[in-house]
Each structure stands twice: as C-alpha cells, then as structure tokens.
Amino acid sequence: MALNKVECRRCGYKWVVSPDKKDARDLLCKSCRVKPARVVQKGEYRCEAWQGEVDSDLNPIDESGLVLPGVRVCGMKDCVNPKHIVVR
Ligand SMILES: [Zn+2]
Numbered sequence: 634m635a636l637n638k639v640e641c642r643r644c645g646y647k648w649v650v651s652p653d654k655k656d657a658r659d660l661l662c663k664s665c666r667v668k669p670a671r672v673v674q675k676g677e678y679r680c681e682a683w684q685g686e687v688d689s690d691l692n693p694i695d696e697s698g699l700v701l702p703g704v705r706v707c708g709m710k711d712c713v714n715p716k717h718i719v720v721r
C-alpha cells in the first residue's frame with residue numbers, strides 16, 4: 634500500500650496522511666497552521682485573514698519572508714487559506 638505523503642505548501646515539511654484524504658495536497662503542516670488567522674466569509678470563499686505583518690503591497694509576510702506566495706483566487710491579498718492560493 635502506497636503511503637500518501639503530503640508536503641506543506643509553506644515550509645516543505647512532509648508527512649503522511651491517510652489515503653482517503655485526497656484533498657490534503659494543498660495543506661499546511663501543523664506548525665504553519667498555528668499562525669494567527671481569522672476566518673472571513675468573502676462571497677463564496679471562506680478566507681483566513683493573515684493577522685501578522687504585511688509588506689508595502691499588503692502581502693502577508695513573517696520573519697522568514699513572504700507567506701504563501703502565489704495568486705489568491707479569492708482576491709483577498711492577505712488570505713492564508715492554502716486552498717485559495719495558486720502557485721504558478
Ligand atoms: Zn509548514
């Protein structure tokens with residue numbers, strides 16, 4: 634049986650999930666998940682607003698740089714819901 638490994642979108646940490654969790658590829662590891670975020674309903678999207686620092690362009694940043702770089706499909710620049718972020 635193949636192990637279903639997922640990689641954290643933010644820090645690259647890898648861990649194993651149960652094979653029925655198909656959706657888990659876009660997730661963050663536990664330690665990245667504890668970052669402060671506030672759930673905001675934005676239309677059909679359930680966004681998680683970044684509660685930390687932002688740069689001059691309102692992109693979320695932390696001590697190690699840009700948080701979850703990518704395009705926010707929900708249109709909210711400081712959203713940190715990994716399901717709303719498309720990496721090109
Ligand atoms: Zn992580």
Ligand SMILES: [Zn+2]
Nearest residue numbers: 680707712717
């Ligand atoms: Zn969002």
